[in-house]
Amino acid sequence: MTRLLPLVAAFAAALLICMGYYAWTVLWPGAGGQLPFDLRVLGYSATEAQRYLLALSDDARAVYLLEMRWLGLAFRVVLGSALLLGSWHLSRGRAAWRRGVFLFLALAWMGADAAENLLVNEMLLRGPVALDRALVDWASLFTRLKFVLLAVCGVALFGLWRQRRGG
Template sequence: MAPFSKIVLWVTIAVFLCLNAVQVFVFGVATQQNWALDTRALGYSAADARDFLDAIGVSGRAAFFGYYRWLDTLFPPMLAVSLILLFRQISGARSMLALGVFSLLPLGYLIADITENSFLKRLDSNLGFEAAVMAAQDATKLKYLVLGIAFLVLIGFTLFEKLRKN
């Protein structure tokens, strides 16, 4: 793997760890109420969103709408590029068509996650709160669906390559 690819993967892991550190050290150990909204793969309601914002308090909300949003805006493109680099590494770049088709999955994830983030930013106001929650949670569910498919394809392609080499 090229040095640039390794750097991208390590930075992606570091940002992921930072997001999780904020969850544990700022929002608190994940419970029903203080589990970050964008980590809830099955979605959430407006009441869940209000419970989350109440549970994390003023300092947690400052973090959620501040540096957590910044980190969560950096993470999706980093993860999308990392997934493409991993697929390219696994496939040996034999088929540019396969790489191009696979790249649509991380791109779909990226669009869903950035869309989700844009709606989550709106939760700082009561104006349109419920509509923003519904749009954000739809994007959250979509992002995890697409991400799950991408990981299944990566796993499947890895197994295929192992079997092919043996």
């Protein structure tokens, strides 16, 4: 398992680079320089979502719905696997409930990311005219939650790693 973790993490990094490439070269310019929904750490309002959807070109929307959707799914699975493997490996020797907490955090991040992607996909399909305020509120909530959970996972893994090293 210790040999597998760096490979999974490297694959997650490669997927992140691919997603960054599409975001930088297609989504960002295709929306007049506005950040894609998935990158808005602090979320977004219904007005901001509508403004983004109005500015989004048809080509950028198509990339968001196809390439970014599949890359996002692969990234969620691969990074989630890396978080789970890292948590499992670094929490060895701890009480079962403590190990479970670390694993739960990784699974919660995966769930928040999946929910965010579903909701963003629905917003993209509906477009700016049929956009629903509740849909935007939920999507924004899961976007923020995704980033919070990822930060918590990162801090937890770093703490486990430091304890394993004796520091």
